[in-house]
Amino acid sequence: MKFALFAGCTVPAKLKQYESSSRAVLENLGLELVDIKEFNCCGYPLRNIDLGLSVLSAARNLALAEKEHLNILVLCKCGFGMFKKAEHCLREDSSLRQRINNTLNEEGLEFRGDIETRHLLSVLYHDVGLEAIKEKVIRPYRDIRIATHYGCHALRPSEIVDFDDPNNPSIFDELVESTGAESISWRSRLDCCGAPLLGINDDLSVDLAQKKLLDAKQSGAHYLCNACPYCHIQFDTVQKTISSDQGGNHDLPSILYPQLLGLSLGIDGETLGLSMNQIDITAIERFLS
Amino acid sequence: MAYHVSLYISLAVLIVGLAYKTSAWFFRRISVDSKNIPTSKRVSSAIRGIILTILSPKLLTLAKVFLLDCVLQRKLLRESFRRWLAHTLIYWAFTLLLLMHALDTFVTSAIFPDYYPTINPFMFLRDVFGALVLVGICIALYRRLAMKSSRVKTSPMDWYALILLAVVIISGIFLEGAKIGSYSIYKQMVSDYAGLEEQEQDFKALTAFWVEEFGTVAPDLEEPFDVNLVESGRRIHQTSCADCHSRPQWAFAGYATAAAFKGAAVAMDRAGMHIFFRYIHFLACFIGLAYLPFSKFFHILTSPLSLLVNSVMDKRHSEPANIATRQAIEIDACMHCGQCTARCSVGIVFDEVQNVNILPSERMQSLKRVAFGKRVAKEESELISDGTYLCTNCHRCTDVCPAGINLEDLWFSMRESLLQKDYPVFSILSPLSFHRGLMRQTVSESDYQKPINRAKEAIAAGPELIKNRDKPLALPSPDRELQGHLFLSNQGDTFSACFGCQTCTNVCPVVANYENPQDVLGLLPHQIMHAAGLGIKDLTLGSNMLWDCVTCYQCQEQCPQGVKVTEVFYELKNLAISNVAEKGIR
Numbered sequence: 001m002k003f004a005l006f007a008g009c010t011v012p013a014k015l016k017q018y019e020s021s022s023r024a025v026l027e028n029l030g031l032e033l034v035d036i037k038e039f040n041c042c043g044y045p046l047r048n049i050d051l052g053l054s055v056l057s058a059a060r061n062l063a064l065a066e067k068e069h070l071n072i073l074v075l076c077k078c079g080f081g082m083f084k085k086a087e088h089c090l091r092e093d094s095s096l097r098q099r100i101n102n103t104l105n106e107e108g109l110e111f112r113g114d115i116e117t118r119h120l121l122s123v124l125y126h127d128v129g130l131e132a133i134k135e136k137v138i139r140p141y142r143d144i145r146i147a148t149h150y151g152c153h154a155l156r157p158s159e160i161v162d163f164d165d166p167n168n169p170s171i172f173d174e175l176v177e178s179t180g181a182e183s184i185s186w187r188s189r190l191d192c193c194g195a196p197l198l199g200i201n202d203d204l205s206v207d208l209a210q211k212k213l214l215d216a217k218q219s220g221a222h223y224l225c226n227a228c229p230y231c232h233i234q235f236d237t238v239q240k241t242i243s244s245d246q247g248g249n250h251d252l253p254s255i256l257y258p259q260l261l262g263l264s265l266g267i268d269g270e271t272l273g274l275s276m277n278q279i280d281i282t283a284i285e286r287f288l289s
Numbered sequence: 290m291a292y293h294v295s296l297y298i299s300l301a302v303l304i305v306g307l308a309y310k311t312s313a314w315f316f317r318r319i320s321v322d323s324k325n326i327p328t329s330k331r332v333s334s335a336i337r338g339i340i341l342t343i344l345s346p347k348l349l350t351l352a353k354v355f356l357l358d359c360v361l362q363r364k365l366l367r368e369s370f371r372r373w374l375a376h377t378l379i380y381w382a383f384t385l386l387l388l389m390h391a392l393d394t395f396v397t398s399a400i401f402p403d404y405y406p407t408i409n410p411f412m413f414l415r416d417v418f419g420a421l422v423l424v425g426i427c428i429a430l431y432r433r434l435a436m437k438s439s440r441v442k443t444s445p446m447d448w449y450a451l452i453l454l455a456v457v458i459i460s461g462i463f464l465e466g467a468k469i470g471s472y473s474i475y476k477q478m479v480s481d482y483a484g485l486e487e488q489e490q491d492f493k494a495l496t497a498f499w500v501e502e503f504g505t506v507a508p509d510l511e512e513p514f515d516v517n518l519v520e521s522g523r524r525i526h527q528t529s530c531a532d533c534h535s536r537p538q539w540a541f542a543g544y545a546t547a548a549a550f551k552g553a554a555v556a557m558d559r560a561g562m563h564i565f566f567r568y569i570h571f572l573a574c575f576i577g578l579a580y581l582p583f584s585k586f587f588h589i590l591t592s593p594l595s596l597l598v599n600s601v602m603d604k605r606h607s608e609p610a611n612i613a614t615r616q617a618i619e620i621d622a623c624m625h626c627g628q629c630t631a632r633c634s635v636g637i638v639f640d641e642v643q644n645v646n647i648l649p650s651e652r653m654q655s656l657k658r659v660a661f662g663k664r665v666a667k668e669e670s671e672l673i674s675d676g677t678y679l680c681t682n683c684h685r686c687t688d689v690c691p692a693g694i695n696l697e698d699l700w701f702s703m704r705e706s707l708l709q710k711d712y713p714v715f716s717i718l719s720p721l722s723f724h725r726g727l728m729r730q731t732v733s734e735s736d737y738q739k740p741i742n743r744a745k746e747a748i749a750a751g752p753e754l755i756k757n758r759d760k761p762l763a764l765p766s767p768d769r770e771l772q773g774h775l776f777l778s779n780q781g782d783t784f785s786a787c788f789g790c791q792t793c794t795n796v797c798p799v800v801a802n803y804e805n806p807q808d809v810l811g812l813l814p815h816q817i818m819h820a821a822g823l824g825i826k827d828l829t830l831g832s833n834m835l836w837d838c839v840t841c842y843q844c845q846e847q848c849p850q851g852v853k854v855t856e857v858f859y860e861l862k863n864l865a866i867s868n869v870a871e872k873g874i875r
Contacts, residue, residue: 009634009681009682009683009684010681010683010723012683012684012685013682013683013697014727037632040633040634040636040637041635041637041638041681041683045681045720045721045723046638046679046719047719047840047859048718048719048720048862048863048866049715049716049719049863049866050863051859051860051863052641053642056637056638056640057635057638060637078720103640103641106640152839152840152842152843153840153842155842156841156842156843156846157846157853157855157856158846166846167846191798191841191843192798192843194839195723196720196840196841197839198722198723198727199717199720199721199722199725199726199727199741200717200718200719200722200741200836201836202726204799204802204839205726205839207802208799208802211802230723233727237727238727241730
């Protein structure tokens, strides 16, 4: 299995451990990743400003991957949602597609729509499979309770992203449980992390994050688990600044899924970048058998 | 005389230029907080910083960076072998030419006491180095001319630099060629070193030899020469000239030029072409020297400096005064190579929005103008602000910059300064602001909030109807234009299926976050859908709700009528921005 890895902008700049841990885990599970240097912004941050621009950005990435005949594996849920949205727009609106292809043609590119965009979690769940993962888990977790954060842009709008059942999703929980951990059920697990508003309305953004953190904590979670840079930064970097601003300490550390999985696959903490998380998660190794 | 006068003038300009440029590093201000740091503080911090660094283990880092990045140019190599080759050829060969040839009295003669420019290996090496520089220039010219991407620009400055270099080398080769063929220099040399004025036969013999073997072009000679004549010329040559002269064929470029102009050599000599080329050669060098601090050649000094400084500094630990100074150095270190733009994550946006300030290499030119205190008209300033905000902070420009400039930091400082101007920058209302949100602690509270409010207020200033909430609305006739606009994504027009059940509002986490949501948000999601149905533009575009939407899609997912609420919001946001900023983002 071979994918073009789309790390996007935020991961390489602010969350290198997500990329390194994903690479390590995927390699361990026998996947091949191809890097396309010319990839650009996925388009997501431009949507508020100009939908056409965001679709153009996304389309260029899709066209680059098409040129290599590779499906795209996206680490970020917002980027994943954006690609899905762009594919949808380009499929439905032939005049938009024409316009965008005219621009892309100048670089010798064309969007044809014959590859698939996948998120890391769906690749692990559907392409690798739970059985294959379980076989590779050599140090399963014991007695650890994980709260999964699904991330809005992977789940919804379901008719476009087609990731999982939008009202009762399970793939993330099953993936977490394949490591031996317990995935708890909690009320606000499908809610937003607040990251899209960071920098626009910080108070609201932080309110939303805090509500979720409190709920997860009260539901008995030891760790919050993410598979999106925005969500993770919100629950890690931003949570840390809230805690220090307010002097309180309701830390609920957040771990990236490939970090969680990687440890149980026997990959070392340094490769997984455990120490790069802002809120210390190294104690999680205690739960490994 | 003319030579010395022009040399001293150019040296004087060079020194004054360097002094001015270097001093500017301590008073030029880019970031908002650097405005409060006096020049004296910056000088003293810099001195302290340098001393502390040199006395610390960081010295090793500096040595490593100097070798790998400054000397071997590893960053450039990682990006493109061809560019690395071109640059290395120019950089190394020119440096060697400078040391061995231009500064021969100080360098080469000091190392090799019997140095003459006309003996090997020096004569040969001079041409080798010159040819290598020319090859490098050709690759660079080719790259600039054959560049596929319309985004990477070549400015007049880039051309000047390449052309000046080419003139220096080519005039040197022509000078050499003219000298090799020159009969007047030959005669002068003979009278200086052989003293054959009285012995006509010997003079003939030596001339025959030099014409045969050294490319001299003498008038009125009967060729072919007698073998014995040439042989006796060779003997005179051995005693009088051979100590200082290798065969000029070794100077292959000059010799080839001489051979090419052989037919015209006598006339050229009479016209004094070698003097002419000598002037061109020297003048080009002196112009280059004087121009250095003001041209892209300045990067010869500043790029290594930027690489070194950046290897031992970071925003968190270094003194703000030193960061301010570093940023002033960095804008001098950019040589406009375009690598940042070639790898820019939003470069594609430029294809649609023709604002060069989106492209980092061009934005840098604007930054230079702003930082150098040039007057910038408001309209232009707005363009710069817009372009500067269109950045995902992906750090790629910084990673690939061969001068090691911390571009991301520089953009942040530049952006924050520009955001304090009195016009709105609408892209601030997009997730592009995520980075700014994370950097919040580095900005003062009011500086942070003001530009966000300014953008929101500018958008809200238009819609009138939404302001008087107490009075009932007299329904205007539906705004068809508004409704017509909501077809962008094929889903915007779904608003018309809304029957006002309020599910969207009930599941909205933003609405749920407030006790009196309408006070904060204006219209709520179902009301906005309804207003869109009625075609009331003011109501749909004027609500805070649009900008406070987290885009979690709960509303859209739960809508029993298939109204794509979040998509409609997106399109309304696009519309609101394009209404206030004439052409959307410019």
